Amino acid sequence: MKTIILFAMLASLVCMSCTHKRQQAQQEAIPDKELFIMESSDTVAGIQDASVHKYSITYDTPECYLWYVMDLPDEYQDRPISMWMERPIYGENVHLINVFVSNPTSTSLMYGRGWAVERWNGEEWVMAKTKGDIAWFDDGFNKQKAPLLYCFSLPIDRYYHLSKGKYRISKSFYAKREEIKLNAEFEIK
Template structure:
């Protein structure tokens, strides 16, 4: 998975990622994802703004595209400048596949 941009402004509402699919697997995915921030030499869970929750409803396309594109609403979190990563899990019917992509939030 790769971010569409490596740097986003502090006031960004969403960040975007592309998952390339060269083996043309039909993947099952949902809204369950994790945002982490690099702090003091390790990845820490980002703090949310208020009372949010993400349910995980599975979705599977009835075809296997060359790539999947995702939008992640980071405005639900207390964003400060720094290095972040998105972690998302997928399932191909046999195994779980977990991927991540890093990006920066700038002032």
């Protein structure tokens, strides 16, 4: 009987250890490029390419490239639900782009993995040139809290070829079963 109890305890310990390691592996996503994370002049961290420092980004929700979520700062309380880029202009060698979404309402937002990059061709927005086929699982994540500020750190160079031009990122959110499609424009120079 003692052997059975000892075996059951050992098996439980092994299972808990494996589960903990799997959760850690899911939480940490390491981008293809080396990154240096530094503070910027505003309230968000800037990410720049560096060859001497190598840091991984620990995503809050790796499936969606959601880097972090925080209570909405007072300065965003009077805006509508909106999305914007960390910077208006990026170089052609950009690896990650940080996209911010503010939800000043009391209704939590649902979001999925999907996002798209479109290019302005002078007449209309068209799909940007991709590095192969892109498909996202149609699922929904929700922090069950509001108001919030979301920061998505999107590995743009993993999915798109971006030459000089005007672009926008599109991402859909849902509040009370209604779609809220948000766009944020930027340039590649």
